[in-house]
Amino acid sequence: MDEPQFCLEVVTLKKLIFSGLVEGLTAPGSVGYFGILKGHTPFVSSLQSGIFTLTVTRGERETMAISGGFLLTDGNKVIVLADSAEAPDEIDLKRARASRDRAQRRIRESPPDLDVPRAKASLARALTRLKAAGAS
Template sequence: MEKKTFGLQVMSTNGIFYNDRASEIILPCIDGEYAILAEHEELVLAIYDGKMTIRDAIGDKIIAIVGRGSCQVANNRVIVLVDTCEKPEDIDRHRAQRALERAEEEMRQNKSIREYYTAQAAMARALSRLKNSSDYGID
């Protein structure tokens, strides 16, 4: 029996991460992970910083760490737009640690609400990158 698939395109500000058939995608959402399979009903999702898992047409797993964005599901096609998308092994842990430290310092300073939220988002992104890269033994 042939595995059911759907068209999947994952794009970030750095370009196209994935553009092929897939059998499943699991996305990080505000209240946990959300899985999408072939012939899923139409919907739009908000994506949060975290780990995205793709199962391609033959069942191989592709892991990526994504930033915030959105996902649209319609007509057996899924489009994911995120601000960042990278494989765990491509994460520079030292750079992510420095970004975390900068964000923490920004949050300690008394600045505007907007600057506070920007620093908070940067901190969440850095923590997600550090956590998920360490899950795969990357130093």
């Protein structure tokens, strides 16, 4: 069998986060998590905030918290354009907790000017970060 690896690039507006060969990945698509292996049919998906996992070699995994963006593959390589992508050790727990609490409070109090989708998105981002960092 051929090498089971394919080329993956994860970029955000500010910088290149990851570039290299991986065996597989799972990504938080906007209609649910999906996995990609080598030879996937050409495919584009939008992403929502969630945990992005990539398998570098069998058993060796990396995770990152991403929030929104796209994934594009042509079968040989995968490009991820993320709004943000952070490895667990880069996550600012204090900030994530603060923004979770703020979002929860806003949703609970629901002032008349509340932008509901935005508050929910912000809550989802904060929860993802905390989950990726393995904290609460």
